[in-house]
Amino acid sequence: MPRSSSRSSSRLTFAVLATGAGVFAMLQSLIAPALPTVQHALHTSQSTATWVMTAYLLSASVFTPILGRVGDLAGKKRTLVAVLVTVLAGCLVAALAPSIGVLIVARVVQGVGGALFPLSFGIIRDEFAPSEVGGSISNLSAVIAAGGGVGVVAAGPIVSALDYRWLFWIPVAVVAGTVLIALRYVPESPKRAEGRVSWLGAALLSAWLVALLLPLSQAGRWGWGSAKVLGLLAAAVLLCALWLTAEARSRTPLIDLRVMRRPSVWTTNATALLFGAGMYAIWSFLPGFVQTPAAAGYGFGASVTESGLLMLPMLVAMFLSGVLSGRLEPYVGAKALLTAGAALGALACGFLTFWHEAQWEIGVVAGLFGLGIGLAFASMAQLIVGSVPPEQTGAATGMNANIRTIGGSIGAALTSVLVTGRLQPSGLPYASGYTHGWALLAVLCLAATGAALLVPVRRTARTAGPVAAGTTRAPARVR
Secondary structure: OOHHHHHHHHHHHHHHHHHHHHHHHHHHHHOHHHHHHHHHHOOOOHHHHOHHHHHHHHHHHHHHHHHHHHHHHHOHHHHHHHHHHHHHHHHHHHHHOOOHHHHHHHHHHHHHHHHHHHHHHHHHHHHOOHHHHHHHHHHHHHHHHHHHHHHHHHHHHHHHHOOOOHHHHHHHHHHHHHHHHHHHHOOOOOOOOOOOOOHHHHHHHHHHHHHHHHHHHHHHHHOOOOHHHHHHHHHHHHHHHHHHHHHHHOOOOOOOHHHHOOHHHHHHHHHHHHHHHHHHHHHHHHHHHHHOOHHHOOOOOOOHHHHHHHOHHHHHHHHHHHHHHHHHHHHHOHHHHHHHHHHHHHHHHHHHHHOOOOHHHHHHHHHHHHHHHHHHHHHHHHHHHOOOOHHHHHHHHHHHHHHHHHHHHHHHHHHHHHHHOOEOOOOOEOHHHHHHHHHHHHHHHHHHHHHHHOOOOEEOOOOOOOOOOOOOOOOOEEO
16 A cells, blocks of 8 residues: 555544544533533432433443453454444434433443543554554544543533533534444454453453442442442452452453553553542532632632633643643653653642632643643553553553543542532532642642652664654563
8 A cells, every 4th residue: 555545544544533532532521511401401310410420430431441352352443333333322312312311321321432442542553553653642642631621611512502412412423424434444453362252350340340430429429438338349349359360360361460460551550540530530620619609718600611611721731732742752751751741730739729719720720730631641541552462452451541430430539528528508618628629639649640650661762763654663671
């Protein structure tokens, strides 16, 4: 194939992958600002409406690593198209949902789209020229990070101008076009892992993830000392131990634990856990902070649309730093970028702890944290993809995404305890609750910085110029 034709094909493939992964990331955060509208429109309670988010989280956590492994075994394009069709069906059902129960089921179906992340990274590694892999992974990571920001920013204007159902109608149109282009232009990877799916491992992984994430997401309503929360957390520990035992004994494990124990993998995953805690908590609580009426002694009484606009610097910074990461990685290394990203998150949360009286201060914090998210997302993906065998790419990157989600659930749960632990007579949190929450997130991001410093240094041989398509660099040496 001529070089120009190959480049054109790579760009089209990347556009498909970026669109699918970006839509899923957007769906993750798009509905959160609209939950009160959904609650009112479908005549349900606040506690029931929160399951619109919880169901999506649980579904994504289960399907992301499992379908990442299925893609490694059965073919990444085939699995990618099947996942896109499933997301399309979930969005269509959500847009037409006549009741909250149907909407929750639709969100479970949409959660299957979590597999788009590992599948996309795997296709890039298999199909792109070696000189294009690093930059493409960084650019895709930037799109994924920005997708979550787009959801926060765009939800208010869409609901105000149209209706909450358009939060799903718009993805229906985008994903439908993406499916057609993927069928025609995305190549099927010739690289397949050997073996089969360990269904016992899949069942146990699903069970302990649900047992862990469900009480973390519902503890604010159930109570941290309730029998349901304590029982599920104990079950999560037991099921995780059973899963580790089953995977260690399996000839074809769902997640190869030997790969997970590699220094470059476990340190990156530890960073993902801690940084994810700070990132998701900021996404969850910063909009609520700025929407609080000034009569509470803090906040700006912003509308959903206005609070989204205050998060706009985060969206722009996430995308720009994610793209920039791919250009910097050959010179400074993914470890340095991951460390810098986590440190920027800690700096942003530290700044927010002491300065949050003016809207420009919120904008600065959002921008700083956005820079950190873009650098961290891109470098995590680079480190995982560069540290595992090609046939393990889907499962390993899927598990990294899952660990980040687990961290996010933990961070959001802990922050919720601090923010809502004491309420004013009006029912609004005290300013000190938010201040303590921001301080906790700063500590978590600082711990993520420490974990990033433990990532082994990767040294890659340099060439005098860009690597030509079809050639390879000298293999990386991990110190």
